[in-house]
Structures are given as structure tokens and as C-alpha cells.
Amino acid sequence: MAAQRNIRSLASIVALLATFVLAGVPAYASGNSETQASAAGSTGTVKLLNVSYDPTRELYEDINAAFEKYWKDKTGQTVEIEQSHGGSGAQARAVIDGLEADVVTLALAYDIDAIAAHGLISPDWQSRLPDNSTPYTSTIVFLVRAGNPKGIKDWDDLAKPGVSVITPNPKTSGGARWNYLAAWGYALKHDGGDQAQAEAFVRAVYKNVPVLDSGARGSTTTFVQRGIGDVLVAWENEAFLALKEQGAGSFQIVVPSVSILAEPPVAVVDKNVDKHGTRAVAEAYLRFLYTPEAQTIEARNFYRPRLQSVASAFSSQFPKVELLTIDQFGGWAAAQKTHFADGGIFDQIYQVQ
Amino acid sequence: MLLKERSILPGFVPAWSYTVLYVSLVLLIPIAALVLKAATLSWPHFWAVVGSPRVVASYRLSLLASLAGAGANAVFGLLIAWVLTRYRFPGRRIVDALIDLPFAMPTAVAGIALTTMFSPVGLLGRALIPLGVKVDFTPLGVGVALTFIGLPFVVRTVQPVLLDLDAEVEEAAASLGASRAQTVLRVILPSILPSWLTGFALAFARALGEYGSVVFISGNLPGKTEISPLIIITKLEQFDYAGAAAVATVMLVFSFLLLLLINLLQWWSARRFEPGARRQPA
Amino acid sequence: MIEQALRAEPARRSEATDERPVVRGALIVVALLFVAVFLVLPLLVVFGQAFAKGVVFYARAIEEPDSLAAIRLTLVTAFAAVSLNLVFGVLAAWTIAKFRFFGRSVLVTVIDLPFAISPVVSGLVFVLLFGAQGWLGGWLSAHDIRIVFAPPGIVLATVFVTFPFVARELIPVMQALGNEEEEAAIVLGASGLQTFFRVTLPNVKWGLMYGIVICNARAMGEFGAVSVVSGHVRGLTDTIPLQVEILYNGYSFTAAFAMASLLAFLAIATLVVKSLVEWRLSRESKDGN
Numbered sequence: 001m002a003a004q005r006n007i008r009s010l011a012s013i014v015a016l017l018a019t020f021v022l023a024g025v026p027a028y029a030s031g032n033s034e035t036q037a038s039a040a041g042s043t044g045t046v047k048l049l050n051v052s053y054d055p056t057r058e059l060y061e062d063i064n065a066a067f068e069k070y071w072k073d074k075t076g077q078t079v080e081i082e083q084s085h086g087g088s089g090a091q092a093r094a095v096i097d098g099l100e101a102d103v104v105t106l107a108l109a110y111d112i113d114a115i116a117a118h119g120l121i122s123p124d125w126q127s128r129l130p131d132n133s134t135p136y137t138s139t140i141v142f143l144v145r146a147g148n149p150k151g152i153k154d155w156d157d158l159a160k161p162g163v164s165v166i167t168p169n170p171k172t173s174g175g176a177r178w179n180y181l182a183a184w185g186y187a188l189k190h191d192g193g194d195q196a197q198a199e200a201f202v203r204a205v206y207k208n209v210p211v212l213d214s215g216a217r218g219s220t221t222t223f224v225q226r227g228i229g230d231v232l233v234a235w236e237n238e239a240f241l242a243l244k245e246q247g248a249g250s251f252q253i254v255v256p257s258v259s260i261l262a263e264p265p266v267a268v269v270d271k272n273v274d275k276h277g278t279r280a281v282a283e284a285y286l287r288f289l290y291t292p293e294a295q296t297i298e299a300r301n302f303y304r305p306r307l308q309s310v311a312s313a314f315s316s317q318f319p320k321v322e323l324l325t326i327d328q329f330g331g332w333a334a335a336q337k338t339h340f341a342d343g344g345i346f347d348q349i350y351q352v353q
Numbered sequence: 354m355l356l357k358e359r360s361i362l363p364g365f366v367p368a369w370s371y372t373v374l375y376v377s378l379v380l381l382i383p384i385a386a387l388v389l390k391a392a393t394l395s396w397p398h399f400w401a402v403v404g405s406p407r408v409v410a411s412y413r414l415s416l417l418a419s420l421a422g423a424g425a426n427a428v429f430g431l432l433i434a435w436v437l438t439r440y441r442f443p444g445r446r447i448v449d450a451l452i453d454l455p456f457a458m459p460t461a462v463a464g465i466a467l468t469t470m471f472s473p474v475g476l477l478g479r480a481l482i483p484l485g486v487k488v489d490f491t492p493l494g495v496g497v498a499l500t501f502i503g504l505p506f507v508v509r510t511v512q513p514v515l516l517d518l519d520a521e522v523e524e525a526a527a528s529l530g531a532s533r534a535q536t537v538l539r540v541i542l543p544s545i546l547p548s549w550l551t552g553f554a555l556a557f558a559r560a561l562g563e564y565g566s567v568v569f570i571s572g573n574l575p576g577k578t579e580i581s582p583l584i585i586i587t588k589l590e591q592f593d594y595a596g597a598a599a600v601a602t603v604m605l606v607f608s609f610l611l612l613l614l615i616n617l618l619q620w621w622s623a624r625r626f627e628p629g630a631r632r633q634p635a
Numbered sequence: 636m637i638e639q640a641l642r643a644e645p646a647r648r649s650e651a652t653d654e655r656p657v658v659r660g661a662l663i664v665v666a667l668l669f670v671a672v673f674l675v676l677p678l679l680v681v682f683g684q685a686f687a688k689g690v691v692f693y694a695r696a697i698e699e700p701d702s703l704a705a706i707r708l709t710l711v712t713a714f715a716a717v718s719l720n721l722v723f724g725v726l727a728a729w730t731i732a733k734f735r736f737f738g739r740s741v742l743v744t745v746i747d748l749p750f751a752i753s754p755v756v757s758g759l760v761f762v763l764l765f766g767a768q769g770w771l772g773g774w775l776s777a778h779d780i781r782i783v784f785a786p787p788g789i790v791l792a793t794v795f796v797t798f799p800f801v802a803r804e805l806i807p808v809m810q811a812l813g814n815e816e817e818e819a820a821i822v823l824g825a826s827g828l829q830t831f832f833r834v835t836l837p838n839v840k841w842g843l844m845y846g847i848v849i850c851n852a853r854a855m856g857e858f859g860a861v862s863v864v865s866g867h868v869r870g871l872t873d874t875i876p877l878q879v880e881i882l883y884n885g886y887s888f889t890a891a892f893a894m895a896s897l898l899a900f901l902a903i904a905t906l907v908v909k910s911l912v913e914w915r916l917s918r919e920s921k922d923g924n
Contacts, residue, residue: 049868057885084867085881089590091867096592098767098776099784099866112590118768155377169573171587211490211572214586217884224473228490245886274700342405343593350407350575357736362817363827365734372727376745379794383760384748386770390763429669436666440659448667450903451674456853458677459876460754460859462895463882466677476676501673509849513808513842533654548807554802555750562753565858582753589755594763601756608751613744620740 107174422499430507460565724801758863
């Protein structure tokens with residue numbers, strides 16, 4: 001009796017484990033063969049890992065396909081580009097902690113500076129490619145509900161009582177930092193450069209924020225999917241994409257009088273390309289981003305192209321707007337320290353009483 | 354050497370050694386790495402980080418919401434376990450299978466699903482918001498998310514014990530003139546108390562650290578609906594590893610003390626009630 | 636007596652050990668309501684969204700190469716984590732439930748710790764250990780061993796997060812049973828292993844089963860910890876929960892919920908296996924009588 005019981009209970013456990021094994025072993029075997037294929041890559045296939053931030057998924061899907069073809073035609077070599085996306089800061093941290101990216105394409109120069117500070121990228125990275133190593137730019141615009149029921153036209157409408165503003169948390173989102181600085185810049189310009197007034201203005205805007213999502217996409221979802229808020233402060237490319245994906249009928253874009261030139265830069269990660277022997281292809285990949293072909297893809301994905309010929313072809317898509325630059329805030333290091341670091345102005349706005 | 358009470362059962366030394374080795378490798382060394390990182394801060398700096406008003410407000414929210422979530426689970430989890438083991442009703446097996454869902458559902462998905470339900474256009478939001486009950490982007494929402502993720506703990510710890518409980522003991526109590534309420538309170542409850550407490554402790558502890566589901570429903574407003582794990586993430590985004598490790602260490606110490614307290618309580622109750630509930634060899 | 640516990644259906648009870656029908660009905664209704672709001676509704680939301688564009692779209696979403704890779708990685712990870720924690724859980728439960736020794740309460744508490752540690756921190760500790768800036772990072776990099784941002788890191792983080800499940804399920808059950816049966820077996824001349832397999836294991840198999848099932852479900856669904864150590868390389872280091880996030884953030888809501896529903900299906904499948912085993916066992920034990 002006891003022996004029978006013991007066999008049965010063993011059998012039940014073995015049966016349960018067996019289901020895992022059956023599910024797991026073939027999976028593991030095929031997983032292995034894949035790694036071997038990648039190890040054999042030196043014979044004619046080269047792999048690149050592009051570590052990027054959240055909103056560029058669609059962009060790099062198109063770019064990578066174009067570059068793979070371009071590189072094959074040019075050198076006969078097959079290149080496979082792997083993509084990783086996430087919050088810009090988190091992605092920079094992953095690279096610092098050992099994610100072996102060949103190139104990084106992030107939301108802020110500040111994040112690439114952080115990687116450079118750990119010796120993975122040469123400190124002069126931003127001067128190695130044209131236009132501050134930023135092949136495409138964007139700016140910050142408003143997305144409002146169809147018909148603009150709250151009549152939102154410019155930044156000062158965001159500070160009015162009764163307007164609900166959706167923007168992500170600048171402590172966790174690169175895009176949110178551009179939003180914040182654009183609002184700050186608008187206030188400075190209107191109040192003759194008075195920092196205290198600018199702070200009061202930004203404070204009034206954040207008083208209207210009911211939810212601080214951790215990333216730009218999260219805010220878009222809150223606004224678009226859940227129907228919360230009257231206005232979404234977003235990257236121009238995010239706003240266009242939301243219109244495209246969610247149907248143009250229910251939302252419209254409002255361009256404020258002043259915005260900020262958002263420059264998401266790119267860089268080759270020197271330490272990793274030297275280790276992988278992929279420097280040539282990695283550099284070619286980034287230079288490819290400046291070619292007319294790639295600039296057109298970027299414009300089609302709602303990023304503002306640098307190349308004049310492409311820009312004029314898409315001029316109806318991108319309205320002219322007065323753009324501040326990060327240099328007017330003393331560069332990223334200074335802006336980060338003043339506004340977003342622990343104890344900075346953003347923290348003071350949310351001071352716990 | 355190991356300071357243990359005498360027992361005729363074998364296998365203590367190898368089992369103890371393996372347990373301690375595994376715990377050290379998988380758990381203690383990584384945690385030591387965390388504490389060492391926090392220790393790179395000077396004491397005044399450490400206290401400034403972990404004692405700042407915003408961080409303290411997040412501890413308070415995390416603690417209270419976890420307590421509320423675990424409390425709800427203690428009551429309803431026990432009820433569900435009881436109903437599942439004692440009564441027959443249509444769909445019992447399906448309900449039983451559903452209990453583990455919060456484990457299997459990625460927390461982010463749970464957060465999205467709950468926020469969808471309670472949003473102004475959601476199924477429950479439409480009914481609750483006119484009544485003045487706002488769940489999404491409030492501390493209540495945090496409590497709801499934490500109730501969801503902790504639900505299986507109480508049910509799954511109490512259920513096996515209820516299943517193994519001897520019907521004869523209850524029958525004996527009844528035949529000796531005990532009312533049903535007396536039997537439940539005096540006979541059944543003491544035997545399930547250790548596992549019930551365990552379930553509560555686990556649900557509570559799990560809720561303290563939860564991140565994925567809460568960030569969707571809480572709104573993340575500093576000082577109001579910002580939980581401690583979010584503070585850690587915020588610090589990491591600024592490449593402030595030491596600050597993140599400091600807050601993490603405080604949470605760790607806190608959970609450890611709480612768990613220790615509840616384990617002692619459970620151990621005490623097991624010692625107190627175990628001999629009575631112990632089954633005789635068949 | 637053990638056969639009685641084995642019965643999958645609750646036994647009909649005599650009047651003396653049952654509640655009045657009104658009480659019983661009320662309890663069932665309250666329990667079902669709670670389950671409906673907290674479990675059924677979210678599940679309906681997930682499945683509703685997953686099949687919003689029909690079965691064909693659902694199938695296509697899952698056949699995506701990146702999604703298939705994520706499914707594979709999730710299965711491998713869960714298998715590894717469950718196996719490791721199963722062996723540990725049984726030995727830890729034996730140590731803790733059967734013996735009284737110095738430091739026992741502390742050991743129990745330490746085992747619970749991963750529950751209380753934020754998943755984010757569970758991932759972070761491995762980055763602090765094995766990351767390029769971590770304590771062992773230099774050595775690993777010199778030997779070209781990759782742990783974080785590769786499958787080993789994902790397995791480690793999952794093991795860490797699911798660490799307590801098996802042990803935690805077994806300990807209360809073993810404790811409730813006491814030591815007499817094992818002591819009797821030893822006195823009658825059984826060896827330690829014989830005692831364990833013939834006396835202890837049959838008594839605790841339900842706890843063990845629940846432990847494995849829960850450990851597996853949690854291993855497959857873990858998001859936060861894995862997210863920190865994964866690196867999010869598409870098709871290589873994304874698990875199902877991470878793939879859900881990627882799809883959701885890429886405006887592929889339906890595909891995201893399709894992947895999420897897959898986890899719910901996997902959990903249900905595990906539970907069906909469990910129920911089948913239970914049913915087989917209860918039948919066999921009846922035949923045995």
C-alpha cells in the first residue's frame with residue numbers, strides 16, 4: 001500500500017516535470033543552434049546591435065531594411081541589425097552595465113554622455129558626425145481632442161485652471177525633459193528672462209497634470225486609449241504616429257508659438273565595435289542615416305530631416321516654429337543639474353508638504 | 354555545532370548544508386552586492402537619501418496600500434479557500450484554476466487590464482465614478498492592484514491545510530455538543546492559523562515590492578501616489594546606483610523585520626496549536 | 636485517511652459538520668463575486684482584446700518570429716527555474732519542518748525575502764554583481780562570459796524571484812503533519828531516503844504540486860526583474876512578458892494581448908495537467924481499496 005502510494009506520487013511529479021521537459025528541451029535545442037549560427041557569422045554575415053529609445057521602433061524597422069540592402073549592394077556582405085528599445089536612460093544604463101551595443105541612438109545627448117563617461121565612447125563623440133551627431137530632429141507639440149474643445153493654442157493655455165495636461169515624468173523619461181524645458185523656455189521668453197516667473201509658470205502647468213507616466217509612450221496611451229486629459233504634450237513624431245495609428249478623426253495637433261529643438265543623437269560605441277570588429281559597418285550605418293534615402297525614411301516616420309532637399313519636399317508636414325535649443329539652457333549637464341537632479345527645480349515643484 | 358534539538362530523523366546535515374549553500378549563492382550574495390553598493394554612501398548622505406520627505410511619503414503609501422491589499426486577501430482568500438475545499442457548486446474547478454492567474458499574468462498586463470476596467474470609460478469605472486468612487490490614479494487604485502497580485506498567496510497556503518483537515522475531528526467536536534460556530538472558531542481556525550498567517554505575510558511582502566501593475570493605475574504623482582519601487586527606478590534613470598541601492602536596502606530591512614515578526618508569530622502559534630491538530634498515524 | 640484527502644471532489648458532509656444552506660450560499664456568492672471582479676474581469680479584458688481582430692489575426696500575432704523566440708525563451712527559463720527551486724524547496728522544507736535548530740526562524744524569513752524584494756531590485760542585484768560595472772564584471776568580461784543581458788541572467792533573475800514558492804508551500808504542510816510517521820518508519824528500520832519517498836512525499840504531494848504549479852506560473856509571468864537584466868534585444872533576450880510590453884508600446888494592442896493571453900493559456904494548461912494527475916490518482920486509490 002505504502003509502496004504503491006509512493007510510486008503514484010512520484011509518477012505524478014514526474015508527469016508534471018515531463019510536460020516541462022517536453023516543452024522545454026526542443027526549445028532549448030533550437031535555441032542552441034541559433035547561437036551557433038550567430039557564432040559562425042564571421043564568414044559573411046555581420047551583426048550589429050542598435051540600442052535605441054522607445055519611439056523609434058517604427059523608424060528603425062524601415063531604416064534597417066534599407067541599410068541591409070544598401071550594405072549588401074555595396075560590399076556583398078550580409079548585415080543583420082538587432083534592435084533593442086526602452087526608456088532612453090534605462091537603455092544607456094544597460095549599455096554601461098554591459099549590453100554590447102555597437103551603436104546607440106538615444107533621446108538625449110545626456111544619456112550618451114553618461115556612456116562616454118564610463119569610457120565606452122570617446123568623449124568627442126558629438127563632433128564626429130555632422131549636425132551634433134543628430135541626423136534627424138524633432139520638436140515638442142500638443143495633441144488635443146478633435147475640435148480642440150478647450151481652445152488650447154499655446155503654452156499659457158496649459159497653465160489655466162480646469163485644463164488637464166498629460167506629460168510623462170521628467171525623472172524617468174527623456175521626452176518629458178524636452179517637454180518641461182520647452183515650457184520653461186516659453187515662460188522665460190514671455191517674462192523677459194525672469195527665472196522665478198518661469199518656475200511659477202511651470203509649477204502651474206504641472207498642477208494640471210493628473211498622472212505622470214514613466215515614459216513617453218505611456219503618456220500617449222493614457223491620453224489616447226484611456227481618454228484622460230485635454231492635451232498631450234509630446235514629441236512631434238509621437239503625435240503624428242498617434243494620429244496615424246488611432247485615426248485622425250478623433251485628435252488634432254496644435255503647434256505652440258515656441259518650442260524646443262529636440263536632438264536625439266547617435267554614436268558608435270567604440271569599445272564594443274573594436275571588440276566585435278564591426279567598426280566599419282557601424283560607422284557606415286550611422287553615416288547612412290544622413291543619406292537622402294534614409295532622410296526620406298526619417299521624414300516619412302515624422303522626424304524632421306536635416307537634409308535641405310528632403311526637408312523642402314516634406315515642408316507641408318512640418319510647420320515652421322520658433323525653436324529654442326538646449327544650449328540656451330547651458331547644455332544638458334547644466335539643465336539636468338538645475339532642473340531634474342534630486343533636489344532640483346522639478347523636485348521642488350513636487351515638494352511634499 | 355549546528356545547535357539542534359535531538360531527532361531520530363536522518364538527513365539533517367546534508368539537507369541543511371544544501372539549503373544554506375543555495376540560499377547563500379542565489380540570495381545572500383546578490384543581496385550583499387546591493388547592501389555593499391548602498392554602503393558606498395557616507396552615513397549622512399545615506400540618511401539624506403532615505404529620509405527625504407518624498408521617499409518617506411512613498412514608504413507610507415507602499416506600507417498602507419500593501420496592508421490594505423493583504424488584509425482584503427486575508428479575509429476573501431480564506432473565504433475562497435473554504436468555499437473551494439468544502440462546497441460543491443458549478444464552476445468550482447474553473448474558479449480553482451483561476452486563482453493562480455495573478456502569478457501567471459505579467460504584472461504590466463494586470464496593470465493595464467485593471468486600469469482599463471476602472472478608467473472613466475471602463476466597465477467598472479462607469480459604474481463607480483458616478484458614485485464618487487475614483488479608483489484609477491488614487492491610492493485606492495494602488496490597493497486594488499496590490500489585492501490582485503497577492504490573491505493567490507492566502508488561498509494557496511490555506512487550501513492544502515483545509516484539504517488535509519480531518520473530518521473526524523470536526524465530527525467529534527460536533528458530537529460533543531459544540532455548535533458549528535464553536536467548531537469553526539475553536540477547532541478549524543487554530544489548525545489553519547499558521548498557514549493563514551503565512552499567506553497574509555506573503556501577500557503583504559509581495560505587495561510591498563510590486564512595481565509593474567501599480568505604475569499603470571497609480572498615476573505616479575510624487576508625494577501622493579508614488580510607491581517606493583518607483584523611487585528606485587527614478588534614481589536608476591539618473592544613474593544614481595548608490596541612491597537606488599540605499600532605498601532598496603531600507604525596503605529590504607523593513608520587509609525582513611516584518612517577515613521575521615510574522616514567522617515568529619506563526620512559529621509560536623504552530624507550537625501552541627500543533628499538538629492538538631496533529632493527526633494520528635492511520 | 637490519505638485517500639480521503641485525495642478525493643478531488645469535496646466529500647458530502649454530515650449535517651453536524653456543515654453550514655446551513657443559507658450561510659453556505661452566501662459564502663459562495665461572496666467568494667464568487669470577489670473572484671469575478673478581481674480575476675474574471677481582468678481575464679475577460681485580456682481575452683476580449685486578444686481576439687478583438689479575430690482568430691486569424693491572433694494566430695498571426697503569435698507566429699511572428701520574435702514572438703516565437705520569446706515563447707521559447709520563456710519555456711526554457713521556466714523549466715530551469717522550476718527544476719532548481721524544486722530540489723531546493725524539498726530539501727529546505729525537510730530541514731525546516733522536521734528539525735528544530737538554531738537560526739531556524741531566520742532561515743525561514745530569508746527564504747521569504749524574494750517575495751518582499753521589488754522585482755526591479757531582484758534584477759538590479761544581478762546587474763550589480765555581473766554587470767560590466769559590477770563586482771565580477773571585469774573578470775567575466777575578460778573571459779568573454781555573458782550573464783546579464785543574455786539568457787543566463789534571465790534565468791538567474793527568474794530563479795531569484797520564484798525562489799520561495801516550492802519551499803513555502805511545503806513547509807506548512809510538512810509542519811502540520813508532524814514527525815510521527817517518519818519516526819515510526821525509521822524505528823521500523825527504513826532508510827532515510829526510503830522514509831522520505833514512502834512516507835513524507837505521499838503526504839505532502841499536494842503542497843508540492845501547488846508549489847511547482849505556482850513557481851512555474853510565476854516564472855513564466857515575471858516582468859520587472861527580467862526587464863532589468865534582459866537588454867530587450869528583439870528575438871534574443873525577450874521573454875513573453877517583455878514581448879507583451881514591446882507590442883503594447885508599438886501600438887499593436889491586439890497582438891500584445893494575444894501574447895498575454897498565451898500566458899493565461901499556459902497557466903491553465905499547467906492546471907489541467909495538475910487536475911488530470913489528481914483525477915488519475917484519486918481513481919487509482921479507489922481501485923486500490
